[in-house]
Amino acid sequence: MTDLTAAPGRSRRVFKHAVLIAFGVVMLYPLLWMVASSVKPTETIFRDPSIWPSGSTVDNYVAGWTALNSPFHLYLWNSAVIAVAAIAGNLLSCSLAAYAFARMRFPGRRVFFAAMLATLMLPLHVLIVPQYVLFSQLGWVNTALPLIVPKFFAVDAFFIFLMVQFIRSLPRELDEAARIDGCGHGRIYWRIIMPLSVPALVTSALFTFIWTWNDFFSQLIYLADPRLHTVPVALRTFVDGQGGTQWGQLFAMSIVGLAPVFGFFLAGQRYLTQGLATTGFK
């Protein structure tokens, strides 16, 4: 009896894994091929679809690093400064708002909360023209300020929502006990809720990093000065300037640009998948 059911069960399992693995290989193939191509001489990129580099070389990385006006580490640095500032701004401002929504009762709470959810669905492009006008009148165009300052005012409602969901799941008895001990909201927020919310904060920091690092549209319009260029803007200059001739160098620098995102994905994938999953529920 068990033998009869086990045999088809096992072959079905093997078949399923084969399909899942094949699908994964198809998905990752372009990425692996890009990595392989970045260590091939450019002329073979157009001939060799395999992901095993024949005769590897780091020439593309060396030449690509200095192919633009400034060395590539300037762009990495510019991107990193904006990303770190955005993380600081988002964690601070979004957690304050989230604490108020999750733990405090006050007039207008429902309306504000609904407004916050509505901004989740608001496309960036609707706001970009007047925001650009505002920042150009402040003299902030061609500085990183338009990319950083709004983050300190909780404009990324996604993270407020994520943190509200998380704080709501924490037991209220903790705040009650602290309140009886004479703690005000400031101390409950800082001493109790924030330390317990580290998983939500890590998730928010990771997503902020990845989205800021990948962001192209706002960096494109605000950072015209080549000395301020970030990795995405520099790569775009590279691809347009070369007219698509130096694919090896382009790939090498593209991989340098992807590496931090990949690294944070490896280090924090648990936080990313859990954070994403919790936003789908009430």
Added chain:
Amino acid sequence: MIGRTGTRPVRAPVSWRRRGDRAAYLFLAPWLLGMAVFTLGPILASLYLSFTEYSLVAPPEWLGLENYREMLDDSRLRSALVVTFTYVFVSVPVQLTLALALAVALNSGVRGLRFYRSVYYLPSLLAGSVSIAILWRQVFGGQGLVNQLLDRFGIQGTSWIGHPDYALGTLVVLNAWTFGAPMVIFLAGLRQIPAMYHEAAAVDGAGRVARFFRITLPLLTPIIFFNLVLQVIDAFQSFTQAFVISGGTGGPADSTLLYTLYLYERGFGSFDMGYAAALAWFLLVVIAALTAANFLLAKRWVFYGD
């Protein structure tokens, strides 16, 4: 400590609440300010600008409905709308179907679930980058990876990104490649379905297919709806990939001219800020209408349990 609340049982909660109100607005202050300055203000300002001609150098000049009248006759706007709607209505269903199929496959007690989930999820994090747009430009180019592989089978491919019939298709494929994010959300939803429903149905003789359509799918409709709303809005905002792949033009022959590209071109290419503001407002109305339609239609198919 307990005595303090005990001695003033009536007034204490009231003053606590008042102090609480003030404290709450302090906590909310950054968000409230940001909402006013960076969201509501700009929405109203763009409504005003949409009735003007404005190029940043001179003050805005009142035009009345002129920008909107121009939009009616704007043939490039018409192609941008066709391209954008085609893109949204094709790429989102493809992406969500893949996401659901893979989530269901992974949820049926497969070993190594975490590994597969990571592999499938990774592209979602990378796909928004210029790096991946550059990769796509090569992969679907004339001598790109796809054609090299087709060549092995003796098939002569064309430049997929250079052909007006296929260029948008490469963007649909790129969006399908990011099915991992909605898949993660589906997987979390599938875990919430109690196993006993499936067991009971199996006892009653329901097969796998029947159980999927009668149990899994109805119970998952709220999550499908959530993913649908978010992905539709997300697809409307696509910019980077079309911009980099087409070299900023939306070409060939405007076949990848997404609405956002056209808005960028008018606003930041030729600095027609007034016209761009009108385009942005129209986009806001379209997305609001679609989201509202989504919520209204949801009543017909989304199942919210008991």
